[in-house]
Each structure stands twice: as structure tokens, then as C-alpha cells.
Amino acid sequence: MALVLTDDERMIRDSAEGFFAEHAPVAELRRLRDSRDPHGFDRALWARMAEMGFAGVAIPEAHGGAGLGMVAAGLIQEAIGRNLSLTPFLSTSILSATLLAKGGTAEQKAALLPRIAAAEIVVALAADEAPRHAPAHIGTRAHASGNGFRLTGTKPFVLDGHVADRLIVAARTSGADSEPAGITLFLVDPKAEGVRVERRSLVDSRNAARVTLEGVQVDGADVLGAVGEGFALLEAALDAGRACLAAEMLGVADRSFALTTEYLRTREQFGRPIGSFQALQHRAAHLFCELELAKSVTLKALRALDEGDSRSAIFASLAKAKVGEVARLATNEAVQMHGGIGMTDDADIGFYMKRARAAAETFGDSAFHGDRIACLMRY
Template sequence: MAIVLNQTQEMLRESALAFLRESAPVSTLRKLRDTRDETGFSPDLWHSFAELGFAGVLVAEEFGGSGLGAVEAGVIMEALGRTLAPTPFFSTAVLGALLISRCGNAAQQAQYLPAIAAGKHLTALAIDEQGTHRPERQALRAARQDGGFVLDGDKMFVIDGHVADTLIVAGRTAGGTDDADGISLFLVPRGSAGVSVERTVMADARNAARIRLRDVRVGDDAVLGPVGAAAGPLGQVLDLARAALASELVGIADEAFERTVQYLKERKQFGKIIGEFQALQHRAAHLFSEIEITRALVLRSQQKLDEAPAGPAALVSAAKARAGTTALLAVQEGVQMHGGMGMTDEFEIGFYMKRASAAQALLGDSHFHTQRWAVLRGY
């Protein structure tokens, strides 16, 4: 298979990018940040996003979605990376839709998926319990009681947790904190008794939350997938989400590069356009090469995920690790080549630096995925 987008995927990419550039430029994020908006995104923008079919890209057609795959989710994430548009796409249309599609029973799918595709229901995955991503480390306890479960524990870095209608909570029903077996997933309404949510705005002005669950009672119908055996399907969904994040990082790198090249063509120093200086040309050429290599790796990982969701775990980690380092290189070079102006809030390049730092850390930073790749490859 050629490592390029087909015509339909390219049209989807162009459609998403055109819509976001018109409806949600970086100034939208700036306004949400400066006004300390309580929601952190525009509900009207999200509804328009859903009307165009983007929210249901990973939802089966029988539930009102498009039934597409990792590549299509990736091209939308790339468009989001280029515009920095704050939406609940990743938390709901990627993580939520995938987990309910792959782990949910018929009743759960019928209840949640049409609403997700229509942009009427938001979800958030509550999985991390410490400062670094360790999905296998689950200390939150889920104890059997009275025909259901009682949940007790804390979660952090829950993306869009403060606005989610439903929290998808990973908890331990058996075994020790670091055991692969014994992990279960639960659908918990955010307003449930015993659930407290603290919004924590990240460095890039995006939404996250700390979630505390104390004596939270849920029925058997809240269990998402088999009890104690969620690690396998959860891992596959996390890999597709990581590949989607890698596409967002490619979009960030692309936009930072294009803005920097445009600045090099306009800024004069010592009576010359600074883009004429050979040293800056070499740095720009190197960055362009890094972005194109990363783009190919990310797309290949998504193509392999669409062929076999359980197969390309090492390839996904390679893509996420490289996308993180490439995006950080792009924004660092962008800020440096903008000179002192690059350090000011007036220039939007700083927004891309902040988002790149947050996105590369989400679901495992470059160090995490380099180590994971090495282990999976037998080193």
C-alpha cells in the first residue's frame, strides 16, 4: 500500500482544514484563554463540526456515523493541529467512540454512539493516576457490592473531564496495582454521587481535570466490556488514539514550519531578507525533511491499524515518539527563527509550542514510546 492519502481521505483533510481555518482560527483559542471561558471550547463550533460528520468518523453507519478508520481520524486531527481548534474531538469522537464501539454491548452502543455522532454527548477517559502515562498502573479499586460495583480512587489529566457527560473510568477489580489482568472499564455519569471534578487548565489552555471518586456506586450495566479483562481492548484503543495524536503533532509541525518560512521571506536584517542567509536555509531544509519522514511513518502506522488493530503496537510507538520530537523541533526552530518576536504573546507561534509540549506528553511522551518500542522489538 502506498504511503499516501487516497482521494477520499485527501478530500476529508481539505474539508476539515477549510472549515476549521474559517470557523476556528488560533484567535478562537486566544479568546477562550483570555476570557477564562468555563467550558474551554465553543459548543456551537462542536455542533457544526458534528453536522459535517466529523464527530462520527469512527462510529459505525448503523449508529449515524461514517464507519471510517484510523487514517481518517488522523487527517481530522492533523487539521486540528494546524488550527489549534479546541474541540472535544479527541476525548469523545476518538477515545469515547472507539471504547464504546469495541467494548460496549448492544444496549450501550445504541445508547451512546448515535448521541456521540450527533455531537450531543461528550465522554472523557479517566485512566492516568500519576504525572506520567502508565496505563497498566491502576490503583482505583472497583469492589463488587449489591449487584454492582463501588469505585474508590483518583484520576488526573482527564482530557475534557470537566465537561464530559460520561466518564469512562479504568479501575481494578482484581490483582495488584501493576498487574495487566484485573482491569475493568466503567461508564460513570459525571454527576454521580461521590464524583468530584476539578478543572485543571493545561499550559496550552486546553481542558483537563482531576477526578476523585469516593464510594461511587454503579450497576452491572455500567461495566464496559468484560470484567477484569479490559487491558487488551483498552490497549488497542490507546494505540489508535496515540496514532491520532501523532497526526495532530504533524499538523502542529507543518503549520509552525509554514509560518516560519513565511516569516523568513518577510523579515529583513542587515538590509537583506533573512531567508537569504544560508544557515537559516539549511535549518529550514532539515526541518522539512524531518516533517516529511515523520508524516510517512505516522500514516503507515494508521494504515496498519486499519488492517489489524492488534498488530502494529511497536510501529505506533515509533510514530508517536518521532512525531513528538519532530513537533518540538519545529516549534523550537520557529520561535528561534522569529527572534525576539517569537517570545511574545502577539505572535501565535508560541501557541504551537505550548500545544506541541502538551500533545507529545499525552498518552506517553517520546521517552515512554521509545522505551515501549524497544521492549516490543525485543531489546
């Protein structure tokens, strides 16, 4: 398919941009942060996202979703990035919905997917254990017990963990610490005995929690996918998440760049707009080019997922690696070009830099994904 948005996709993009600009602009992020909101997001916004069809955008129609796929999901996430909106969209509508749709039993799908599409629940993925993303590095153990398993381990960085109604936990049923084989996914009730959830405060005001599991009992019906074969399923969901994070970072970078070029046109020093100085013009023009590349890799990654392209993992990593670099460059340059104003909390531009850094770290930074691309290409 052509590397260009269809008319339908352009409509989704425009309606998503309009929606988040109106209901969850940067001022809303500031309000939630400053009021130390216990949920870290606005549940009314999440409900509205269901009304718009956003919460279930990638969920099949048979399970109450819109069945629109990853390009549509990416366009929504891009609008979220542009407005720095706080939502459980990534954890719930992308990561968990993908895991359930691809790996869930009929009962699991029927129980959870319609409720995600309706924004009635938040479902969080508890997979990573190391500060630097290493998806096969799973030390949490699942021992056979009764007609199920007992889970023990720590997940230090679970997105939306403290507001989750359900957790999807990656644990090891067999194998050594960093082996892909032997990983199993479980649906866990965070209110179950032995689960401890502690909210952690982050630089970008997003929701994350440390989840500790101490002999948590789950039964066989809580296994998501096949026992010992959870890694492929996990990677598929992570690739969807990585492509959507690339889309979010594209939105972050694009808006921060727009704010910066506007500032360059209006801020005057030495009796003229600072945007007339060639030293700044060339850096801005270079960024423009980098953003064009970021747009291309993002769209390609999302399309490849929808088309079931055999290289979709490579394209997801390409997007995550490239857009991560571009977003960090764009937001760092933004702060520098805003001068002293850029260092103040009153200016919005700093929020973009914080989010770019956090999104770039999440589910693998450029170093991780560069190495992954090379390994997938056998060098």
C-alpha cells in the first residue's frame, strides 16, 4: 500500500487532533500534575475516548472495537503526543488489547476486550524488570501450584500500574533468566492476595508503579496464550507499542518544533527576530529534514503491522530508534532555542522535552533498537 494516508485515515487524524486539543491540552497535564491527581489521568476523558471509538480503535469489531488497526491507533497516539495528553491508551488500548486479541481465549476476549473498548477498565502490562529494556530478561517465577501457578517477583516499572483493574504479568515457567523460551503471560487481579502496587512519580508526570508479587495464586484459566511460549506474543504487542510510541514521539517532536519556529519568528534580540540568524536557521532546517524522516518511518512501521509484513519487527525498531533520536534532538533544540524561557516551568516547552526522553526510554531506546535491527538483519 502507498506510503500515504488514505482519506479515512486523514479524517481520523483530524478528529483525534481536534479531540485532544479540546479535551486534553497541555494545560490539562499541568493541572493534573499540580493537583497531584491520585489517578494521574482524567477518567471522564477516558470515557469520552470510548465514545469517540478511540479506546477500542484496534480491537476487532466482534469484540466491541472499531477494528481500524494500527495506522489509526498511531494517528490517535500522535495527537496524544502533540497535546501531551494523559491517558491509559498505550497500556490498555494498544499493549493489553493486542495481547488479548492475539493470545486470549474466547472467554478472556469476551470478558475484557469490550470493556476496554468501552473504557470501563484499565489493563496494564507488567513485563520489564530491568531499567534498560530487555524483554527476555524475566526473573519473576511462576511455579505450578494446585490447578494453576504461584507468581513471585518484582516489576519495577508498570505503566498505569496503580490505576489498573487488571494486570498482564510476564513470568517464567521454565528456562534461564534471559531465555525467550519459558516465559508465560498471566492475567492477574491487582487486588489479589500477595500483590503490592506502589505508585512512582515520573519526570514526565506519567503513571508508573512498582508491582511486587509474593506467591500470588492464579489458576489455569488466567494463562494468556500458551504456557512457556509467551515471548512471541509479548514481542508482537511490544512492537505495536513501539510503533505507537514512535507516533507519539513524532507528535511531541512536531509540536515542539512548531512552537520553536514560531518563537524564532517572534522573539527579538539585537533588534531583529532571532530566526533571522543563520546559525539558528540551519539548525531548524536540519530538524525539519529529520522530522520528515521521522514521519516516513512511523507510517511505514504502522502500515507494516496492519499488513502483516514479515519485516514488521524491523520496521517497528526502525521507527522507535529513529523517531526516538529525532524527538530528543527536536525537544533539546527547542529548549535551547527558547533560551532562559525554555528553562522555566511556566513555559510548556519543557514538558515536551521530558516526554520525549521518557517515551524514548520506554520499550527500548535507540541503542536497543539499533542492535535489534542489526541482529534481525544478521550483523
